[in-house]
Amino acid sequence: MGSAGAGKSRRMPREVRERQMMDAAVATFGQRGYRAASMDEIAELAGVSKPLVYLYLNSKEELFTACIRREADALLAAVRAGVVERGIAPDQQLWxxxxxxxxxxxxxxxxxxxxxxxxRTHGERFADEVAGMREELVSFVTGLLREAARATPTSAEPADLGDRDVVGVAQALVGAAEALAGWANETPDVTAREAASTLMNFAWTGLGGLMDGERWSAGNSAVVRR
Amino acid sequence: MGSAGAGKSRRMPREVRERQMMDAAVATFGQRGYRAASMDEIAELAGVSKPLVYLYLNSKEELFTACIRREADALLAAVRAGVVERGIAPDQQLWxxxxxxxxxxxxxxxxxxxxxxxxRTHGERFADEVAGMREELVSFVTGLLREAARATPTSAEPADLGDRDVVGVAQALVGAAEALAGWANETPDVTAREAASTLMNFAWTGLGGLMDGERWSAGNSAVVRR
Amino acid sequence: MGSAGAGKSRRMPREVRERQMMDAAVATFGQRGYRAASMDEIAELAGVSKPLVYLYLNSKEELFTACIRREADALLAAVRAGVVERGIAPDQQLWxxxxxxxxxxxxxxxxxxxxxxxxRTHGERFADEVAGMREELVSFVTGLLREAARATPTSAEPADLGDRDVVGVAQALVGAAEALAGWANETPDVTAREAASTLMNFAWTGLGGLMDGERWSAGNSAVVRR
Amino acid sequence: MGSAGAGKSRRMPREVRERQMMDAAVATFGQRGYRAASMDEIAELAGVSKPLVYLYLNSKEELFTACIRREADALLAAVRAGVVERGIAPDQQLWxxxxxxxxxxxxxxxxxxxxxxxxRTHGERFADEVAGMREELVSFVTGLLREAARATPTSAEPADLGDRDVVGVAQALVGAAEALAGWANETPDVTAREAASTLMNFAWTGLGGLMDGERWSAGNSAVVRR
DNA sequence: CATGAATGAGTTTTCATTCAT
DNA sequence: GATGAATGAAAACTCATTCAT
Structure with missing residues (x-):
């Protein structure tokens, strides 16, 4: 008889078991919420006993942290992979x-x-974990913005876009993307491409203006090019 | 000093107590999170016994719902009050x-x-409550965008901005505002004016372009004016 | 304007108020059960404030006791009234x-x-109260049985029915009546007359035999007349 | 001494623990009443912690239902066992x-x-459970009555005892038995044999008359044989 | 390696009861 | 006399966590 019996297939390598548990955990945390998710439910969904979950992942907090990290890394990797495939013009990269x-x-x-x-809703301990990923996203966008600014010869005075401005814009851009993603996830027909288009239309043209030195100021309604 | 001494004076009219409780509830829910907040803590912070909280507000769920509604109304009222004071050009209103x-x-x-x-994290029941407020914000912004579009003679073909586009843009704008607010709240030095400026700069110039018919398309990096 | 205004008619004599409260209490206790009935509900149903209930009836226990007593007296009175009207042959009285x-x-x-x-289900304190009424019912029936025994010349040896037997039979009779009443109350079509008939048929003929000296004994299946 | 010492030995198989819990529950529910019995008390009496009670029996309601079922089955089994041992004449069976x-x-x-x-006092949910057992008792008695009627050649017109009558009599008989049991349980000296004798004497002779066509009617005091 | 057995501590919720006016 | 305001105490139920095997 081979060791991999056709039966219940107990005894799996730790790595595999751990993945199953985290899959179950992500699903449960995502649907029920951190507090409402019970270790019982997670263990059952993973098809293992509760003590095993504790043996491998120590505590609910650590389990949740591990989930956050894994998914943050996955999301970052996905974004980078999407970009790296090509690698040319900044707007194309952003797209x-x-x-x-x-x-x-x-x-x-x-x-x-x-x-x-x-x-983000259950203590700084966890929020910080996400904040880290978010910063990487922001700095990624910031890089693109800077590259675009450099590549835009239109602007006579290229240093117009201050550092703080760039970061602010990147923050807003990432924030808008996150908000749009939330909206798209809750709205049936919206595809990823559509969402991306909307945001690009909205953002890139504005950025273009910004980089051309256009500013809106509270004093006068017109957009001035100084 | 009147008979209503500043001393121990337990016994207060229901209205007052209710407000105290909701203040305590908002603080506790906001800091601990919905599930982690305990009715015990809320009652203690409000300076009353737990049964009184239940007598007036029935259950944790109803209490939370009441908090959401009160704060949503307050936020909407604040935004409207800020605008109504003036009442002129759309961009000034948005600002x-x-x-x-x-x-x-x-x-x-x-x-x-x-x-x-x-x-937004603890059941549709509550999320819907916020979604209502959010819709009012979006429709408020949508109105401004339409008004602005009408008031912009530049665009030869005024119908360029489709209905879906307008709503999408408004969604993104509100989302960006929300994201910026979150960022501003977590970043010490950022003032409300600064945040508003950043967003106006970012958004309004882009909107101008959009209304002028500029579009970004995946096919070519340049912004085209069609 | 008379003191009995057409309005809210506050201020009613204590007697009346008390009756209202006990009516409400009987209804609530009867439907919800002693423990499940809340003083709040009783007060509301009676249309008075809770402190007033306490002022007049002191405590839940006392209120319940008062209810039991009132209803026990009412039931006894009804039974006696039904009998006294006539007053002749024992079987007619029982009927x-x-x-x-x-x-x-x-x-x-x-x-x-x-x-x-x-x-009977919530402490001896209350059960005893009912037991008192029940004893009166039993002794009432016992009296009838004795009267009937005396009036039956058939039995040569009239003392055949021992005291203990009589009480046992009366107990069984009352028990059967109570069980039948419960059954009748839960079975739509059964009328009071029907229930009474069933019991009389069942009981009286048996009693007749008993008083004639017939006995059933475990030893032999036949009913012997000794 | 074996390894299964009589000492502290917490850790017991589920089956055993469950029985202990239900024993404790029956005792507590029986003495305190359903509502007054607390899960705390039951757990303590069973020598386990409350969570374990919930783990095995889910809720107070389910625990109570389980108790009812177990005891109803036990009572039915006892009655049947008492009868089946013999299996002859109907009156002997009833006895x-x-x-x-x-x-x-x-x-x-x-x-x-x-x-x-x-x-019977705490919601139809539970009452129905007992009603089921009671119906089995009644139908058991009904069967005996029918058998007895068939076996009694005395009655010239054997169909005299209508279906409704039989059920009514069986109801009253069971009711009387239940009442007698209650009485016997509360009265020190009364033995099971005595109670059974009383009821048999009371009931069987009456049944004999009934099957002979004797009827009591409100119109005339005498028992007529029609 | 893997699990059935077990619990301490805490949650929401309810209720009988009493003041101060 | 009558009530709105207020609470101490307890109940049902849940959960993260740990042993003993």
């Missing part, structure tokens, strides 16, 4: 990244919920 | 609204957390 | 009493529930 | 059944209280 972002979040709604709903 | 939005959320971080973190 | 018993319990289901379900 | 009934209820007063006091 590719956004598309990947929207596609990934749409395909992994539980992970989305864990990262963007649960983690 | 006023955004400023009011950022100011209000900055001044009421617990309410912010309740509305944008907790309510 | 009248049973009919009155079944009619009263059918007309006052809440009182029935209080006496026969609730009171 | 055996009654004796077993009285003996069992006398030996298990808490179970008696659960079945005949508590279950």
């Amino acid at each position: 590719a990244g956004l598309t990947a972002f929207f596609a990934h979040t749409a395909e992994h709604p539980d992970a989305w919920s864990v990262l963007y709903r649960q983690a | 006023a609204g955004l400023t009011a939005f950022f100011a209000h959320t900055a001044e009421h971080p617990d309410a912010w957390s309740v509305l944008y973190r907790q309510a | 009248a009493g049973l009919t009155a018993f079944f009619a009263h319990t059918a007309e006052h289901p809440d009182a029935w529930s209080v006496l026969y379900r609730q009171a | 055996a059944g009654l004796t077993a009934f009285f003996a069992h209820t006398a030996e298990h007063p808490d179970a008696w209280s659960v079945l005949y006091r508590q279950a």
